[in-house]
Amino acid sequence: MPVTPTYPGVYIEEIPSGVRTIMGVATSITALIGRAVKGETNEPKSVMNYGEFTRLFGGLHVDFPMSYAVKDFFLNGGGQAVIVRLFKKGAKLAKATLTKGTLKFEAASEGGWANTLRIRVDSQVSQDVADTYGLAKTDLFNLTVYDTKTGESEVFLNLSVKESPARADRVLKARSSLLRVSTALGLNTSPTAVPAAHTKDAAAGKTIWTDPQCSTGVAPGDVADNGVALDKATYEGDKILKTGLYALDKVDIFNLLCIPADTRGGDTQKEVYQTALKYCVDKRAMLIVDPPAAWTKPDDITKTNFQALTDLGLSGTAARNAAIFFPRIVQADPLRKDQLDVFVPSGAIAGIFSRTDAARGVWKAGAGVDAAVSGIQSLAVSLTDEENGTLNPIAVNCLRTFPLVGSVVWGGRTMRGADVQADEYKYCCVRRLALYLEESVLRASKWIIFEPNDEPLWAQIRLNVGVFMHDLFRQGAFQGTNPRDAYFVKCDKETNPQSEIDKGIVNIVIGFAPLKPAEFVIIKIQQLAGQLKA
Numbered sequence: 001m002p003v004t005p006t007y008p009g010v011y012i013e014e015i016p017s018g019v020r021t022i023m024g025v026a027t028s029i030t031a032l033i034g035r036a037v038k039g040e041t042n043e044p045k046s047v048m049n050y051g052e053f054t055r056l057f058g059g060l061h062v063d064f065p066m067s068y069a070v071k072d073f074f075l076n077g078g079g080q081a082v083i084v085r086l087f088k089k090g091a092k093l094a095k096a097t098l099t100k101g102t103l104k105f106e107a108a109s110e111g112g113w114a115n116t117l118r119i120r121v122d123s124q125v126s127q128d129v130a131d132t133y134g135l136a137k138t139d140l141f142n143l144t145v146y147d148t149k150t151g152e153s154e155v156f157l158n159l160s161v162k163e164s165p166a167r168a169d170r171v172l173k174a175r176s177s178l179l180r181v182s183t184a185l186g187l188n189t190s191p192t193a194v195p196a197a198h199t200k201d202a203a204a205g206k207t208i209w210t211d212p213q214c215s216t217g218v219a220p221g222d223v224a225d226n227g228v229a230l231d232k233a234t235y236e237g238d239k240i241l242k243t244g245l246y247a248l249d250k251v252d253i254f255n256l257l258c259i260p261a262d263t264r265g266g267d268t269q270k271e272v273y274q275t276a277l278k279y280c281v282d283k284r285a286m287l288i289v290d291p292p293a294a295w296t297k298p299d300d301i302t303k304t305n306f307q308a309l310t311d312l313g314l315s316g317t318a319a320r321n322a323a324i325f326f327p328r329i330v331q332a333d334p335l336r337k338d339q340l341d342v343f344v345p346s347g348a349i350a351g352i353f354s355r356t357d358a359a360r361g362v363w364k365a366g367a368g369v370d371a372a373v374s375g376i377q378s379l380a381v382s383l384t385d386e387e388n389g390t391l392n393p394i395a396v397n398c399l400r401t402f403p404l405v406g407s408v409v410w411g412g413r414t415m416r417g418a419d420v421q422a423d424e425y426k427y428c429c430v431r432r433l434a435l436y437l438e439e440s441v442l443r444a445s446k447w448i449i450f451e452p453n454d455e456p457l458w459a460q461i462r463l464n465v466g467v468f469m470h471d472l473f474r475q476g477a478f479q480g481t482n483p484r485d486a487y488f489v490k491c492d493k494e495t496n497p498q499s500e501i502d503k504g505i506v507n508i509v510i511g512f513a514p515l516k517p518a519e520f521v522i523i524k525i526q527q528l529a530g531q532l533k534a
Helices: 050-057 065-075 112-116 127-133 168-175 232-236 244-250 270-283 299-310 317-321 346-359 385-394 428-444 455-474 498-502
Strands: 030-034 045-047 081-085 097-100 103-107 117-122 140-147 153-160 179-181 256-258 286-289 322-326 329-333 339-343 396-402 406-409 487-490 509-512
Touching: 030 065, 030 244, 030 346, 045 050, 050 065, 050 081, 065 081, 065 329, 065 339, 065 346, 081 244, 097 117, 112 117, 127 153, 153 168, 168 179, 232 244, 232 270, 244 270, 256 270, 256 346, 270 286, 270 317, 270 322, 286 346, 286 428, 299 385, 317 322, 317 428, 385 396, 428 455, 428 509, 455 487, 455 509
Parallel strands: 030 081, 030 256, 256 286, 286 322, 322 396
Antiparallel strands: 045 081, 097 103, 103 179, 117 140, 140 153, 329 339, 396 406, 487 509
């Protein structure tokens, strides 16, 4: 603010520098969608490691391929995953229920995982707590919840069915990951009796969790199941309600999207992939596509004029935001005594992208001898150079196994990267760099809105965006030996004529020279003919 001098002396006036730092966004936050053992449905949860996934979503399950994809993601260097658990109700209850007196409980989330829960009520409560809340001591009870399968337990002391800070339904909703109160409690409902305490001591040869007099389990008619296979409607969900795929609207950002097949050895519906691709374009993210299970050899892809690839329906300019990898991977299944089975590769690919981003940057292709696929025994199909040569030109990225090197990602093209299409976003690393630039500049440019649209603003824009681009240039993100060859930022009278200013528009043009991966290395060898002199 300008200083108004009123007395003789020295005044200090702070002048804004006009510098607004642009921070680059994340590049490898991976969203995975599908069924899990437990956890909230249609609610994206960020997990930073596989242990956290196990705690929130129950870990591996033989019928849920997404759980294996999450394991592969972290095993291959993945940093942050966003999990969206989906559930489609089957013939039984969605949530297991337990009843103690007139008080009814239900599992915290859908699925058969809660069928092994047991509860125990006791009356060893605190008179001080009762006095604090204005309740009688007989209005309070203690509750212990125990999962007989996993050994997980929770203890809640001094609960009540009456209106108070200790009201059971509120306490469990806020603090329990296992149980909820399904009985309606509160001032305006019929009063619910405090559940009677269980017998204190277990019978000989039993524990409090095996003696029905000491705890209460799920009755045979109140058990739940794991639901049925997901259909297209469940995957796509509802945009307004933010369910299914659109649950990701609740997160700030994701960069990679994986939708593993819902059934073991099955495929993700092509309609789901098509909807997901459009969503990824809107969100400036990349879709990692798994190969269909029917692709057991290269000829399955190339025959009949590449009809199998065309049938996926992932084409047009939107295909710049998708990449497909072939074949599937073979690994030991710890839930089946380490028997070998075939799994989709998308989780592992996303982990490799994340690992490469952290080590080299988003502009480095997630492929090559350093892009090793960890945690697998082999590939479902062993490809030769010639077979690789038929798939690479049609933008099917291959996984290969080489002596000593092991299994690696050996392709880095988008699904718009077929040679015949000659698209400028042929390579995944180029497309992902462009998405990174778009999202970073977009988020950091909101300060421009409603600023006076004239040269001082344009100069500030050139300064701030230019600093961001120059920092990337110094990190090796662009081609060229000097900034002039690597990028430009243009915002002046030429990009903003008076007609645009009158419309309230400011135009910013950013250009960059991306690094292209060296797909083909050609070594030319010439024999010298005796060094003859003329």
